[in-house]
Amino acid sequence: MRAAEGPTGAVELDLAEAPFMSSTGLCVLLLAAKALQKRGERLRLVDASPQTYNVLNLSGFTLFIDVKT
Amino acid sequence: MIEANVWQKVPGAPSAEIFPIIPKCNCVSSNCYIFSAPHALVVVDPGASREQTQQISQILTDALAVSQRRILVFLTHCHQDHSQEASLELPTGTEIKRFAHHAGVEALKRRDRNLTTAYLYPWHPELCDARFEGILFASNHASGPPVFELADGESSELHTEPIVMPGSTTLQRQWLSLGAGNRLEIYHTPGHSPCSISLRVGSLLMLGDLPFAANPGVCGLDGWNHADLLQSFHKIDWLLETASITVCCPGHGCCVSAQIMREKLRLIECEASNLSNVPLMDAERISALKLYTDELLEETAALLTIFSGRLYAVSYYLSLLEEDSAATRVLATFNIDQIERILSNFRRFAEAFNTSALPEWGVVLKGVQVAGALQQILSTKHVQQLLDLSLVNRTQRRLEDFLSVVRGLQFLQTEQPGAVDELIAQILARAKPSTERESTDLMEAAENEELFVEVLTRRLAAHSPLRDIEFEFVPATQGTNANIGAERLDDILISLMEGMAGTGVKHINIATRVASGHVEIRLASRERIDPAALGTRRLDLYNRTLGWLGGSLEYGEQAGGAEFLVKLPALQET
Numbered sequence: 001m002r003a004a005e006g007p008t009g010a011v012e013l014d015l016a017e018a019p020f021m022s023s024t025g026l027c028v029l030l031l032a033a034k035a036l037q038k039r040g041e042r043l044r045l046v047d048a049s050p051q052t053y054n055v056l057n058l059s060g061f062t063l064f065i066d067v068k069t
Numbered sequence: 070m071i072e073a074n075v076w077q078k079v080p081g082a083p084s085a086e087i088f089p090i091i092p093k094c095n096c097v098s099s100n101c102y103i104f105s106a107p108h109a110l111v112v113v114d115p116g117a118s119r120e121q122t123q124q125i126s127q128i129l130t131d132a133l134a135v136s137q138r139r140i141l142v143f144l145t146h147c148h149q150d151h152s153q154e155a156s157l158e159l160p161t162g163t164e165i166k167r168f169a170h171h172a173g174v175e176a177l178k179r180r181d182r183n184l185t186t187a188y189l190y191p192w193h194p195e196l197c198d199a200r201f202e203g204i205l206f207a208s209n210h211a212s213g214p215p216v217f218e219l220a221d222g223e224s225s226e227l228h229t230e231p232i233v234m235p236g237s238t239t240l241q242r243q244w245l246s247l248g249a250g251n252r253l254e255i256y257h258t259p260g261h262s263p264c265s266i267s268l269r270v271g272s273l274l275m276l277g278d279l280p281f282a283a284n285p286g287v288c289g290l291d292g293w294n295h296a297d298l299l300q301s302f303h304k305i306d307w308l309l310e311t312a313s314i315t316v317c318c319p320g321h322g323c324c325v326s327a328q329i330m331r332e333k334l335r336l337i338e339c340e341a342s343n344l345s346n347v348p349l350m351d352a353e354r355i356s357a358l359k360l361y362t363d364e365l366l367e368e369t370a371a372l373l374t375i376f377s378g379r380l381y382a383v384s385y386y387l388s389l390l391e392e393d394s395a396a397t398r399v400l401a402t403f404n405i406d407q408i409e410r411i412l413s414n415f416r417r418f419a420e421a422f423n424t425s426a427l428p429e430w431g432v433v434l435k436g437v438q439v440a441g442a443l444q445q446i447l448s449t450k451h452v453q454q455l456l457d458l459s460l461v462n463r464t465q466r467r468l469e470d471f472l473s474v475v476r477g478l479q480f481l482q483t484e485q486p487g488a489v490d491e492l493i494a495q496i497l498a499r500a501k502p503s504t505e506r507e508s509t510d511l512m513e514a515a516e517n518e519e520l521f522v523e524v525l526t527r528r529l530a531a532h533s534p535l536r537d538i539e540f541e542f543v544p545a546t547q548g549t550n551a552n553i554g555a556e557r558l559d560d561i562l563i564s565l566m567e568g569m570a571g572t573g574v575k576h577i578n579i580a581t582r583v584a585s586g587h588v589e590i591r592l593a594s595r596e597r598i599d600p601a602a603l604g605t606r607r608l609d610l611y612n613r614t615l616g617w618l619g620g621s622l623e624y625g626e627q628a629g630g631a632e633f634l635v636k637l638p639a640l641q642e643t
Contacts, residue, residue, distance in 0.1 A: 022370070023377035023409050030381040034388060050602030054571035055371070058534050059378020064385060 005042065011036060016047035021055045024056035029056075033065050042066055071273070071316055071324040077406050079104065080315050082271025084249045088128055090121060091323060096431050097153040097190070099278075099320045101125060104270055105132050108248025112142045113268055113275050114320060117153035117194070126158045139164040139225075141203075141245070142467035143255075143381060145277025145320055146262040147173030148290075149187045149194060151572055156199040168203030170257065173264030177201070183291040184262065184622025188352055191429040203227065205266060206257050240304045246283055261287070267305065272315040272327075279305065279320045280333060285437045285475035286430065289350035295341070302338040306331060347477035350430075358475055359429040362436035363419065364610035365471045369443065369464055370412050371604055372564075377405045377461040383526060395522045404446055407558070411446075415439045440468040463560045470614070474591040486640055489549040489588050490581055492558055493542060496566075497579075500535035534570040535563075543580040551637035553618055558637070561611045561622075562590070568603035569594055583639055587620070590635040598631035600624045 003011045011032065018025070033043045044066045048056065053069045056062050071077065090101040098118035104111040105123065110132055115125055129140060139307055140163060144152050146167060155167055169177075176184040180196055205227075225245060232240040241257035243554040247270070254269040261282035268275045281287050282298050308314060309331045317330035325333070346360040348354065380399055387396035418435050421427060447465050514520040551558070569577055574594040582589050600608060612622040624631070 020362060020370075021374065022403050022412070023374050023381075026374065026378045026381050027405070030385055034385060037389070050572065050599040051604060053573075054568060054602045055374055056379060057573065058375045058567055058571040060382035063382070 001028065001032055001035070004011060006033040008039070010044065012044040013016060014047050015045055015049070015052060019049060021052040022034055026055075026059060026061065029061065029065060033061075037064070044068075070326070071318065073323075076105070078271055079271040081273065081313065082106075082251045085247065085251045085270055087270070087273065089318065089324065090116075090124060092118070092121065094114075094322045095426065096321075096434050097150055098153075099148075100318070100322070102318055103128055103132075103276055104247070104253075104430070106137075106247035106249070106251045106270075108246070109138050110140045111247065111253060111270070112140065112157070114145050114151040114277070115154040115157060117150045118132050119154075122154040122158060125154075129157070130165075132161060133160070133163065139166065140165045141165075141581050142171060143252075143253075143266075143268060143269065144169040144264075145275060146170070146265040147176050147185050148262060148278070148444075149185050149190065149196070151277070151320060152185065152197045152536050153194060155197045167199055167201045167204055168205055168255075169201055170264035170266050171204045171207045173262070176264065184264075186290055188291075189355070190428050205243060205255055234304065234307050238300070238304065240308070256304070256308070258301040260294055260301045262290075262292040262294075263294065263297070265301070266395050267308075269312075270316065272313050273318060274305075274308070274314045274316070274327070275318045276305065276320070276330070278320040280317075280330065280337065281321065283337045283344060286350070286434045287373065287473045288341070289347040289354075289477050291349065291351075293347070293350075295345050295347065298341055299338065302334055302341065304338045306334060306338075309334075337553045344476060350477075355429050355433060358433045358436075361471065361474065361610075361613065362433050364437060364606045364613065365440070365467060366415055366419065367604050367606035368414070368467055368610050369440075371417075371607055372460045372464045372467075373408055373412070373443075377403065377408070379460075380405070387522075387526065390525075392522055392525075395526055399526055408446060409445065411439055411442050433475060437472060440471050444468050444472075459563070462549070466556065467610075468561060486550060487555045488559075489551050489558065489590060489637065491543040492555050493544070493562070493579055493581065493590070495558060496562060497542060500533060500538065500540070500566075534567050538566070538570050538574070539576045541576070541578045543578070545581040545583055545588070547583045549581050549583060549588045550640040551620075552640050553615075553620070553637050557614065561614065561635065564594070564611070565592055565603070565635075568607075569598060569631075569633075572596075572598050572602045574598065586639055587636045588639045590637070591632055592635070593627060593630055593632040596601065597626065597629065600631075 003009065029043065036043050042065065046068045048067050048069050050069060053067055056065065056067050071087065071089055073089050073158050076086045076088050079085040085104055085106040088103040092098060092100070096114040098121055099114045101116050101121060102113040110129055112125060115122060140159065142155055142157065142165060144155060157165065159165060177197055182188045187196055229243045230242050230244065232242050234240055242254060244252050244254045246252050251270065256267045258267045258279055261278045265277055265279060267277065269277065279301060296498045296559055309327045314327045316324055317327055318324045380403055384396035384399050387399065415435060418457050419432060422432050444465065447461055514524040566577060569592065576595050578593045580591045608622060608624065615622050615635065615637065621636045623634045625634065
């Protein structure tokens with residue numbers, strides 16, 4: 001969150017150690033995406049598990065967050 | 070009201086005191102109630118925890134130091150969580166007499182691990198092997214003398230005085246004097262177990278596990294009897310109405326007023342009336358239910374996380390449109406944090422199960438508790454007013470199914486079967502909402518700012534993951550009536566299609582056919598799919614649900630793509 005709320009720079013989050021995504025996790029991603037959006041950036045997630053990607057996609061998060069599996 | 074872990078006057082019996090030990094509700098050890106009366110100390114349900122036994126011993130030792138009396142131990146029934154520690158650890162020379170219903174005494178004597186429910190606990194606990202001098206409600210007095218000789222040369226008589234209730238129903242009753250006009254009354258209230266009794270001191274009634282006897286996961290335990298249970302509810306209701314009882318003390322959880330217990334028992338009686346053919350809750354059934362509980366958790370967590378995610382996504386877009394108050398309102402309608410707390414708590418419990426020797430039965434009971442808590446949250450008015458409720462509705466149906474199955478109800482028999490092809494056509498129509506209707510609702514709301522934001526929110530939340538999927542549907546050439554309720558099949562197909570869409574699939578080919586007494590539904594994609602993306606336990610859950618109907622769910626890879634094959638038992642055309 002500190003990186004997302006910082007003044008500049010892209011933010012990439014490695015999800016390799018996150019086997020699943022809960023709503024608390026989604027909330028954190030939302031806050032980071034909002035903070036980045038204010039300075040014209042998009043949050044990038046890498047190494048998302050297929051299940052996490054599925055949840056992000058079905059929730060509509062992939063419309064405003066870039067996700068790589 | 071009665072407080073835990075402190076001596077206090079017994080309502081309606083001024084010279085008697087009670088010390089209730091009420092641990093956090095669990096299926097391993099029960100509450101214990103200790104009474105101090107002029108001529109006796111009474112222990113009701115010692116429980117099955119070493120710590121609790123030590124606490125009881127300390128309390129009794131302290132009480133005996135003030136005034137030497139005999140100790141009478143009663144079991145409300147012989148289940149392991151109430152009876153295991155009935156031996157107690159007391160100073161040498163302490164006079165102790167134990168009492169239980171004759172069916173319970175016999176079960177303990179013959180080391181019956183079923184009727185005592187010892188089989189539920191994976192650590193193979195020892196059964197209580199203490200001697201029971203007081204055999205309650207024995208049909209033959211020779212097997213249990215009604216008079217107990219005491220060490221000081223006195224004797225205590227177990228009086229038998231049945232109560233004839235209106236309508237000529239008989240409530241079996243026995244009683245013992247505790248001195249100074251105090252007496253302990255015992256009523257035979259079977260159903261949860263044949264040896265279940267309720268005990269009264271003053272205006273306080275101990276009901277054992279009768280208040281939980283219709284709960285999912287509890288009904289169907291060895292010795293459970295539907296007809297006896299309904300009779301016992303009726304008898305206790307009559308007692309609560311006529312016998313000046315003010316407080317009810319259950320075998321687990323807090324004591325409540327007689328009025329609250331009466332209302333609770335009436336609700337339970339309604340639920341219990343449907344439970345006439347409950348299957349036995351044996352070890353095999355518990356193991357299957359444990360797996361079902363795990364699957365339910367994954368399905369519930371997945372559906373509710375996606376639903377929460379959609380609300381977060383809506384709030385994101387509303388914030389972009391500088392509608393921050395609407396964004397906050399959207400999130401406030403659904404108690405995401407509380408749901409997350411409940412699910413996390415269950416995850417921790419399930420993890421503890423995997424790393425320790427918790428009983429599988431405990432996981433099932435925890436699942437029942439979680440399902441009940443989620444049902445309560447999801448049924449609140451705010452949520453009902455929400456936007457795309459299909460995920461919530463799906464979750465609720467899964468929770469209802471789960472609770473029914475744990476209770477032993479054959480829920481699938483109540484469903485209306487239907488034509489599969491018609492249902493698929495309806496799903497596809499829903500997946501592509503009419504653009505004409507969509508444009509008018511915004512136009513109509515344009516002049517009312519509040520309504521406009523509401524309609525906008527509704528539209529943002531109506532995001533369907535199937536909207537951009539290209540479907541091809543090849544229906545069967547024969548009738549596709551199948552033995553499955555439309556709602557349940559709709560839930561499974563939508564979940565599978567959404568799951569496929571979630572992996573990035575752009576085309577789904579659907580084909581149905583009738584073969585070998587089954588209606589087959591093929592959902593195929595041109596792209597490969599990792600089934601783990603949909604959640605393996607969720608797929609197991611759909612397979613389990615279909616299996617109950619004689620159907621199945623299979624996953625396979627075909628011509629570079631993936632395929633889910635749903636098989637349903639075909640209904641014969643008439």
